[in-house]
Amino acid sequence: MPTILVVDDEYLIAEILSFALEDEGFMVVKASNGQKGLDVLERERPELIITDYMMPVMNGQEFASAVRAQPSGSQLPIILMSGAQAHIGIQRPDLFNSVFAKPFDVDLLIAEVKKLLDHD
Numbered sequence: 001m002p003t004i005l006v007v008d009d010e011y012l013i014a015e016i017l018s019f020a021l022e023d024e025g026f027m028v029v030k031a032s033n034g035q036k037g038l039d040v041l042e043r044e045r046p047e048l049i050i051t052d053y054m055m056p057v058m059n060g061q062e063f064a065s066a067v068r069a070q071p072s073g074s075q076l077p078i079i080l081m082s083g084a085q086a087h088i089g090i091q092r093p094d095l096f097n098s099v100f101a102k103p104f105d106v107d108l109l110i111a112e113v114k115k116l117l118d119h120d
Contacts, residue, residue: 001020001025001026001027002026002027002046002047002058002117003026003027003028003029003044003045003046003047003065003070004021004026004027004028004029004046004047004048004049004050004113005029005030005031005037005040005044005046005048005049005050006018006021006028006029006030006031006049006051007030007031007032007033007034007036007037007049007051007055007060008032008050008051008052008081009032009033009048009052009054009055009056010052010107011032011079012016013052013102014030014032017050017106017109018030018107020106020109020110020114021036021110022112024080024110024113024114026106028095028105029044029046030075032055032064033055033056033057033058033059034051034057034058034066035058035063036057037049037051037054037063037067038047038058038063038066038067038097040119041067041070041073044106045072046076046116047076047077048076048077048078048079048113048116048117049064049067049076049077049078049079049093050079050081050109050113051078051079051080051081052062052080052081052082053080053081053082053083053085053086053088053089054083054084057091059084060080060082060085060089060097061089061092061095064078064080064092064095064096065095068094068095077097077098077116077117078095078096078097079096079097079098079099079109079112079116080095080098080099080100081100081102081104081109082099083101083102084099086099086101087101088103097114097116098116100112101106103109103117105111
């Protein structure tokens with residue numbers, strides 16, 4: 001069962017994603033900002049990350065850069081979810097494997113997670 005790290009300061013979005021991913025058989029760990037996400041990353045070793053952009057302490061781009069700087073994070077798939085900042089993520093394919101604008105379609109996001117993890 002692959003583990004997915006969801007990093008979002010909006011509790012409801014993190015919960016909705018968690019329920020949807022768990023329904024598909026994934027294990028989900030959550031963090032409310034990028035710094036906490038880095039702490040969870042060390043502990044949990046997720047196979048994929050879904051992150052928001054606008055968060056306190058460390059935004060999604062700073063978080064993804066920090067993940068990519070780690071040997072274990074260089075190939076880790078990262079999906080960015082963002083409202084107004086989605087265009088920033090699209091311009092950074094070195095950091096983000098996929099970008100979803102909020103509001104996003106949960107079914108499309110789940111399909112992308114499966115594709116990135118190569119699971120059917």
